[in-house]
Amino acid sequence: MKAAKLYAIQDLRLEEVPVPEIKNSEDILIKVKATGICGSDLSRYGKFGPKKEVGLTFGHEFSGQIEEVGSEVTGFKKGDRVSVSPGLPCMKCEYCKSADYSKCNSLEVIGAVADGSFADYIVVPAENCIHIPDEITYEQAAMIEPSxxxxxxxxxxxxxxxxxxxxxxxxxxxxxxxxxxxxxxxxxxxxxxxxxxxxxxxxxxxxxxxxxxxxxxxxxxxxxxxxxxxxxxxxxxxxxxxxxxxxxxxxxxxxxxxxxxxxxxxxxxxxxxxxxxxxxxxxxxxSWNSITGPYPGKAWDATVHFMKEGKIDLTPLITHRYDLSEVEEVFKKVFKRDTLFGKIMFFPEGVK
The missing domain is CATH 3.40.50.720 (NAD(P)-binding Rossmann-like Domain)
Structure with a gap:
């Protein structure tokens, strides 16, 4: 499969890698349908480089379809449409124990410490997933997190x-x-x-x-x-x-x-x-992040509800749509501010 990996400042490489395997019984394998660029992605790409591990797959705003579920996963099945919270709270500190996950002492994010969404497939914890109704498109669902x-x-x-x-x-x-x-x-x-x-x-x-x-x-x-x-x-x-x-x-x-x-x-x-x-x-x-209890929290539930009702429509924010194969050039262009852009969306299966 294709995956865009960050090796250093302004060094993003699209590579062929194996499809990730479920190793934790509570994880889910997702086929990525749409994934967007966050402003923090641009800063990490252009100014800071990898947070910890060099060569991790980049990206954290996305939606997709479940391909496989771990043996202990309940509430999700193959074929379900999902959006995913990228937050990885420790679930152990005093803030996590009070379900105040945005204040977690060691909060991390998919795409920074674990392989992210600029790829054909991604493995995530089941607890990070949220069902999306048919009224919400995949590209809309990829904006549930920033919303x-x-x-x-x-x-x-x-x-x-x-x-x-x-x-x-x-x-x-x-x-x-x-x-x-x-x-x-x-x-x-x-x-x-x-x-x-x-x-x-x-x-x-x-x-x-x-x-x-x-x-x-x-x-x-x-x-x-x-x-x-x-x-x-x-x-x-x-x-x-x-x-x-x-x-x-x-x-x-x-x-x-x-x-x-x-x-x-x-x-x-x-x-x-x-x-x-x-x-x-x-x-x-x-205000930091969006996650509260029950995980990922009421901000996520509110977004899904108002998107489904049509009262929140973020589609007009999308100014550019690309195939994932274009990710390297797009990041170079966007970081140089060669073009005016709103939300940029990648589609691993191609722009339709």
């Missing part, structure tokens, strides 16, 4: 019906935030980015107001559109050192700032934005 990350962030922010929301950054995660803000009952959604094309996507996903951060001062623009108060919740989904500081000034007094984006660099906060935390008595929360 659940967004839902978990809204839970962290304790969003209430009627809240106003600002979303900073209109990449795939930010665009998912916009659509989920509607489902959570947002009264007004403001989207901020520096690329006009992404702001167009934000409008299409349901943003009421879009602000180009290059063309106008984001703080002043948000205040102008909110009668001077700011918004109840600010979702930081850009993950840059600048925006991580900037978002603190966009929340209303007593508002909440939720961090989803990962800056991968030191963040320096100027006095005005830092004092906004104190003077405006903000609640600043972080």
């Amino acid at each position: 659940a990350v967004v839902v978990h962030a809204f839970y962290q922010g304790d969003m209430q019906v009627g809240d106003t929301v600002t979303v900073m950054g209109c990449g795939p995660i930010g665009l998912m935030c916009i659509q989920w803000a509607k489902v959570f009952g947002a009264k007004q959604i403001i989207a901020i980015d520096v690329m006009p094309e992404k702001l167009d996507w934000a409008r299409d996903m349901g943003a009421d107001i879009v602000i180009n951060g290059k063309e106008e001062n984001a703080y002043e623009a948000v205040r102008r559109h909110t009668d001077g108060r700011g918004t109840d919740i600010v979702m930081e989904a850009a993950g840059t050192p600048f925006t991580c500081a900037q978002v603190l000034g966009l929340a209303a007094k007593g508002g909440k700032v939720v961090y989803l984006g990962i800056p991968y660099a030191d963040v320096t906060i100027d006095r005005f934005n830092f004092e906004s935390i104190m003077r405006n008595e903000l609640l600043v929360v972080g």
